Amino acid sequence: MKYNYFLFDLDNCLLYIPNSKDYFDNILLETLKQGSTKQIPERSERNKFWFSGNNYIDYLKKWGTNNIRDFWKCFDEIDFEYRKILVQKNEILLFDDVKSVLEEIYDANKKLAIVSNSADYIVDFIVKKLNINKYFHYFFGLSFDKDQSIAKPSPLGVLSVLEKLKYDPKKEKAIMIGDSIVDVYAAKKANVSACLIRRDKNKYPDGYGAWEYNPDFVIEQLNEILNF
Numbered sequence: 001m002k003y004n005y006f007l008f009d010l011d012n013c014l015l016y017i018p019n020s021k022d023y024f025d026n027i028l029l030e031t032l033k034q035g036s037t038k039q040i041p042e043r044s045e046r047n048k049f050w051f052s053g054n055n056y057i058d059y060l061k062k063w064g065t066n067n068i069r070d071f072w073k074c075f076d077e078i079d080f081e082y083r084k085i086l087v088q089k090n091e092i093l094l095f096d097d098v099k100s101v102l103e104e105i106y107d108a109n110k111k112l113a114i115v116s117n118s119a120d121y122i123v124d125f126i127v128k129k130l131n132i133n134k135y136f137h138y139f140f141g142l143s144f145d146k147d148q149s150i151a152k153p154s155p156l157g158v159l160s161v162l163e164k165l166k167y168d169p170k171k172e173k174a175i176m177i178g179d180s181i182v183d184v185y186a187a188k189k190a191n192v193s194a195c196l197i198r199r200d201k202n203k204y205p206d207g208y209g210a211w212e213y214n215p216d217f218v219i220e221q222l223n224e225i226l227n228f
């Protein structure tokens with residue numbers, strides 16, 4: 001392994017979330033219902049929210065949600081409740097290949113971290129509950145009282161993790177592994193390698209050619225990173 005730092009996305013990279021799109025849409029719906037939203041938007045409109053980058057605030061405002069901090073606080077609380085139930089039922093779980101791969105990288109004395117757009121306390125709960133916390137040197141998650149613009153595709157999460165782990169780009173190499181375009185963008189903007197894992201073969205039917213930043217590697221199985 002030529003890389004010294006392995007940064008992982010959590011949701012749908014290490015952690016399997018069944019019907020992920022519906023899962024997060026449902027949380028969005030519940031959050032809007034509990035908030036000050038005047039009219040619940042249609043699913044097609046809600047779908048655009050997820051792909052709007054930092055313009056997501058415009059959608060929330062349009063829907064009558066003006067307090068962004070409260071929105072994320074409520075969203076994270078619902079996400080946390082659902083996850084606790086689904087982890088308990090073994091419906092949210094690690095992909096089969098995760099533990100052995102993490103262990104091998106850890107045993108090779110590499111540095112491992114998670115860079116997630118989920119709430120930091122949810123990341124903390126998941127890694128401890130699923131017993132993978134011992135492999136990681138750092139976890140990065142968001143929080144309703146942090147600036148949401150640091151979320152991937154911003155490189156700030158990746159950069160802050162690398163800084164905490166004392167990464168020296170002159171001597172060392174880092175790679176970010178994730179299942180989404182935002183993982184690739186965050187990595188490339190932070191000047192590290194990007195590896196897209198195709199957990200869902202239908203996710204990007206048009207490929208990656210039109211992306212502003214392209215993945216350096218595209219893999220289907222996590223153990224492929226052991227050759228990196």
Ligand SMILES: [Mg+2]
Pocket residue numbers: 009010011012013178179180
């Ligand atoms: Mg993901």
